[in-house]
Amino acid sequence: MTLVQTLFASPVGDLGLIASDHGLVAILWENDDLDRVRLPQRNICDDHPILDQAQTQLAGYFAGTRQHFSLPLDWRGTIFQRRVWAMLLTIPYGETRSYGDIARAIGHPAASRAVGAANGRNPLSIIAPCHRVVGANGALTGFAAGVETKRWLLDFERRIKAYTARSGAEEAGDAGNGVGQGD
Template sequence: MATEIYTTCYPSPIGVVKITGTDTGICSTLFCEDEVVVSEHVPDVLKQCVQQLDEYFTGQRRDFDLPLVPAGTVFQQQVWEQLKSIPFGKTNSYMDVARSISGEKAIRAVGAANGRNPLCILVPCHRVIGSDGSLTGYAGGLWRKEWLLRHEGILQPEKQLTLF
């Protein structure tokens, strides 16, 4: 018997996050531009995900405590596991992640796995930047990556110009 997949969404300040999962774990959290069809039955684990995302966006949560069940290759799983070790308010470069997994030669593969992370925010791929500090790539859009890094205090808030 196939495992049932359920869907709900969270209306974050930077767009709707579509959450999919089973009765026991979260499969994906992805920004969605289209209308989301929400499941009639929403398991507790998806409700907990919505609550924890809300706590994150309102500044009450820095780490997530949810069972995650993303689909991916063994290498992708290694990369995503490494991303979870990057603390709130900190960044790593793609090279740092590659070195921690299998060496510098894996940097392109790390970038590809990072870009295929199905658990945005929960597995903080937004905390991976270029070795020169540049905000390279983000599947959800660079403007969202910048917003998330500002939210976490990594980037300074933009200064508004005053006329007087």
């Protein structure tokens, strides 16, 4: 099966988007460790429907207009890793969970370290938001793109979530007091 790749310029650096005909396979960071996500040779491609969809949705995420992704994903990992990665998809935008929270959620409460290892091999950063996983005490721990990038993503999501909540409250208040309504 042939994999295709393109680059996506983001506020956190160029991201390598990799897809198969079945779905998005990986998002690699600019200085990613080549052993973190092992993939076969890829062809450079600027015109592939899944890569196009991924670029559009990532652009929306970084513009602050998209909080959920709806892409076909082609996970490549062990059964345990895929369970952890699937659980990452359930962490709400702008929130965090600990490695222990993830371990308990997948039915392996003593597997925090194994969850950490699987999280570190997550091939679909941002889409499967491994940046939202923190230490038990809330500390920012390892991240493939570096802790500063993790902090940037979390702060960005919190700002967008707070802005969206304020805007929604203002709109609800406006509707309740007649502002913007015709006479």
